Amino acid sequence: MTTSKPITHIAGYRFVRLAALPELRTQLYTLAQAQGLKGTILLSPEGINVMLAGTADAIALFRAHLNADVRFVDMFFHVSVSLDYPFQRLKVKIKKEIITLRQSAIDPNQCRAPAISPTEFRRWLDEGREVTIVDTRNDYEYQAGAFDRAINPKLKDFSEFPAILPTLPRDKPVVMYCTGGVRCEKAALVMLAAGFDEVYQLEGGILNYFAKEGGAHYHGDCFVFDERGALNPKQFESIN
Numbered sequence: 167m168t169t170s171k172p173i174t175h176i177a178g179y180r181f182v183r184l185a186a187l188p189e190l191r192t193q194l195y196t197l198a199q200a201q202g203l204k205g206t207i208l209l210s211p212e213g214i215n216v217m218l219a220g221t222a223d224a225i226a227l228f229r230a231h232l233n234a235d236v237r238f239v240d241m242f243f244h245v246s247v248s249l250d251y252p253f254q255r256l257k258v259k260i261k262k263e264i265i266t267l268r269q270s271a272i273d274p275n276q277c278r279a280p281a282i283s284p285t286e287f288r289r290w291l292d293e294g295r296e297v298t299i300v301d302t303r304n305d306y307e308y309q310a311g312a313f314d315r316a317i318n319p320k321l322k323d324f325s326e327f328p329a330i331l332p333t334l335p336r337d338k339p340v341v342m343y344c345t346g347g348v349r350c351e352k353a354a355l356v357m358l359a360a361g362f363d364e365v366y367q368l369e370g371g372i373l374n375y376f377a378k379e380g381g382a383h384y385h386g387d388c389f390v391f392d393e394r395g396a397l398n399p400k401q402f403e404s405i406n
Contacts, residue, residue: 173251174225175205175392177373178243179264179348181213181274187260195258197231204253205392208264212275214238215264215348217392219251244346244373252392265348268325272355279354281369282341284378290341291383298335300342302327302353303389310396311386313343327353331360343368343375345388373397 184190187209194207201224208215218228232238282290290297291314299316301308308318319330334340340362344350350367357365368375372388381399388397 171221172247172249173219174222175217175219175246175248175252176225176229176243177217177346178241179213179215179346180238180241181264181351182237183275184209184211184213184237187211191258191260195256198228198256198258201225201227203228204251204256206253206256207258208261209258210261210264212273213264216241216243217253219253219392242370244370244377246397248394250393252390252394254393265352266323266325267327267352267356269328269352269356272352272359274351274355277355278351279358280366282366283369284375287341287368287375288379288382296338298338298340300334300340300353302342302344302349307345307389310389311384311398314383314385316343324349324353328356328360331357331362334362336362339364339366341366341368344371345390346373347371 191209198207198218201220203218203220203224205218207218218225229243232241299313301312301316301318302324304322304324305318305320308316312318317334319327319333321327321330340357342350342353342357342365344353347367347370350371354365354367372384375384376388376397376399384399389395390397
C-alpha cells in the first residue's frame, strides 16, 4: 500500500529473560495497533524480535515505550524507509524461541561470542586475510546475494546448522554472518561449543554492513522477510 508519507521500517532483537508473555503480548499489540503499525513482533522466554513499519512519529512513540522498559532500553534497530508498507497486518506472536534452533544448551542470555564490526570485517577482506566466512542463512537467501568467499551450508532451515559443522574447516578464524545478526548469536555459540577456537559474528549482520560499508565485497542483494523481497547496498545507503 503506497502512502503519502514515507514509511519507516525498524528491525531489531534482544535476548533477555521474559516472563508473563501473554500480558506483554497484549500490551505491545495494543500499543502498536493504536499507532497504526504493521509487521511482526516475536516474544519468547529468551527475548524479543521486532519487525515493524509505520510513520516516523508512530515508530518513534513505539520505540520510546520500549526504551522506558528496563528489559528493552537502548535496543538497537536497523532503520530504513520506503513509500510502501511491506507488511499487510500486525502480528504479535509467542514462540518457544525468537530464532528456532532446538538446542536448549545454547543460551545467548548466558554468554555471547565475540563480534566483529563491519569496518573491521571490511578491513580483513581488503587485506585478503585468511579467514573462513560462513553464511548462516538459508540457501535461498544466499542465492539472492552473499559476501565474497562465503561458504554456503545450503540450509533449508536454521535448525539444521549444528549438523553441518563437520563440513566446516577448523584451521582458520571463522567469521559468520546473517541478515540482521540474530541467527549468528546462536550459531556462533554452537561453533564454540563444538570446539572451534576463534569464532566471530558480524555485528548487526548484512544490513549493518550495508549501512556502514556499502556493498564492498558483497555481491547481489540481501533477502528480507517482507514484501520488499530484498535490499541492495545502494538502496540501503540511500535511505540511511
